[in-house]
Amino acid sequence: MIAIDWTSFALGAGAGSLMGVLFFAGLALGIQLALRTERAALVLALSAALRIAALLVAGWLVAGAGVTALAGFGLAFMLVRLIAISIMRISPPAEAC
Numbered sequence: 001m002i003a004i005d006w007t008s009f010a011l012g013a014g015a016g017s018l019m020g021v022l023f024f025a026g027l028a029l030g031i032q033l034a035l036r037t038e039r040a041a042l043v044l045a046l047s048a049a050l051r052i053a054a055l056l057v058a059g060w061l062v063a064g065a066g067v068t069a070l071a072g073f074g075l076a077f078m079l080v081r082l083i084a085i086s087i088m089r090i091s092p093p094a095e096a097c
Contacts, residue, residue: 020080
């Protein structure tokens with residue numbers, strides 16, 4: 001039987017949840033800022049670069065704690081992604097200014 005370190009998994013899941021929330025909040029903020037400026041591509045590219053870099057750094061740090069923590073990180077991030085997509089599909093679109 002395979003022994004799973006649940007503490008490590010939970011720490012990875014906590015980090016994955018936090019990074020998922022920050023990632024998708026940053027995405028929403030980047031889109032809102034891009035819609036208000038004439039240089040939308042620059043804003044979106046900078047937003048993507050910052051979000052991806054932060055996610056990679058956090059993933060790298062969690063991977064140092066072991067495979068179990070990394071699995072928790074990935075699963076929690078994907079769960080937050082599923083929740084974010086579900087919320088966006090349910091909520092009505094905002095009126096254009």
